[in-house]
Amino acid sequence: MTRFSEMETFVLVAETGSFTDAAKELHLTPSAVSKMISRLEDRLGARLLQRTTRRVSMTVEGRTYYDQARGILAELDAVEASVGGAEAEPRGPLRVTLAHGFGMQQIVPLLPEFLARFPKVDVQLTFADHVVDLVAEGHDIGIRTGQLHDEVLMARRLGSHRRIVCAAPAYIERHGAPKTPADLMHHNCLLFDGPAGLNTWPFRVADGRVERITVHGNFQTNNGDAILRLLLNGVGLCYAADFAVGRMLRDGRLVPVLTDYAADVSWPIHAVYPARKHLAAKVRVFVDYLVEKFTPRAPWEV
Template sequence: MDRLTEMEAFAKVVDQGGFTDAAKKMGISKSAVSKYISSLESRLGARLLNRTTRRVSPTEIGLAYYDRALRVLNDAGEADALVACMHAVPSGLLRISVATDFGVNHLSRALPDFLAKFPDITVDMDLNNRHAMLVSGGFDVAVRIGAPEEDALCARKLSETTMRMIASPGYFAKYGHPQKIDDLSEHKLLHYRSQASGNVWNVIAPSGEMRQIRTVGSLSVNDGQSVLNACVAGLGIAYLPSFLYAHAMARGLVEDAMPDLPVEALGIYAVYPPGKITQPKVRAFVDFLVETFSEKGSVDW
């Protein structure tokens, strides 16, 4: 007889406290349940159940076997569910949380290809520079800049970006390049209010130590693209990720303010709630992001 069916029959008898109710749960006859139990006890060479006219209960050996049998049955059920899930067509509403700058400049441009590839998925994308709570916020997946802080979330690295201080050639022609970190106090620094560090830049000095630079300038804004626009216009020095400034730098609109400083690299991650089985729509989206952004270098944006 099938070992899993024998285990299932035994577990149902223990759960229901008798053969009749176990048979109803399994949708088979009481005699069939009895045969499964007899076959199991015969194969194991041990009595697993105490039988009286009023009730059925597990023996000491039966109770130990019951605990192990439940694990096996649960694992078998999860294996079946995993196969079914992996064969399922990705579909349904996919809610995404993403940092505004990355969402506007990169993710939104990639979404048409994703939706064309998976027409049964609809996307609701929330652009926000704060870290939204995935589970309580009802999000399926988030794209975040920097190492994930929540250990409870699953994370896959998509790419990297670098943080650099930049300004326009016109700005440098007027005010000159800062030669050392302390010189920044004499420059106009554009404050990006959405940075987690507030109005302070955490800059790596040539010695390797982390220096904190307080931003003082004529502009404070909570949008990275606006900071970049102000930087291109010559209003000051900005501290931005390469996925924002790379195109402007390639066109000669901005330059590195202090090229000799060490480069700070930040990972870009897709994070999603943990689970033994990842929903097909989430798995499809994360795989798509890896394929789309993995070839992007830390400055190749």
């Protein structure tokens, strides 16, 4: 076995967390994969993996080796992809997992054009508002909003989003607009049944500090579409993602409030995918397509 084979095998074991799963993909036996990793560790003089009866995880040294090895393999893939044969026609099922709100507002409207460009790709969307294990659940791509914590995935930044306190004109006509963040205590706010931070709204106050106000209201749900429906009907104020309300702010169906106190807080949006030996053409063209549509300026920016 070459040093390259050992490196490639280690990366695959690290990403799958399993000798058995890595062996299946490499068409080897689990014992052969285990011996290859042991030879690599002996040659390096360092333990790279912690082995338990249920899972394999990286040591600190293993993480260092993995980060470097993944970059080397990615560069090699790029070289091979540039010489013709790797530029295969995109085809086959493309399994994408993403949050419901961002997916329905920003990804689904882009699919007709993508499917027309690449008619042999079969897009399969799975909506999930929790972080999905791409490898374990068999997904090719995940679209994630917020900070990334899974370092074994490759990531391509698509942009960022922020949240805006807004209301329908009908609500402002009936109740007036809050003048300061403290005024929110006297307003009906639409609440998300999810991370507590979404109901604690940040504002920049006079001395430059960010102050968080916990809001209250008579409606709470875990469904962004329901929040949006009540927001548009003038039921209350909302701290809404710009990708969901940007178009409505531009056309006047919603109006921003407390803009003088807006905190400069944003969250990144990435496409993530397993760092396998060969990046499938269907994955590459889908990620490239999203980058094309979302950069340099995202369509939801107000």
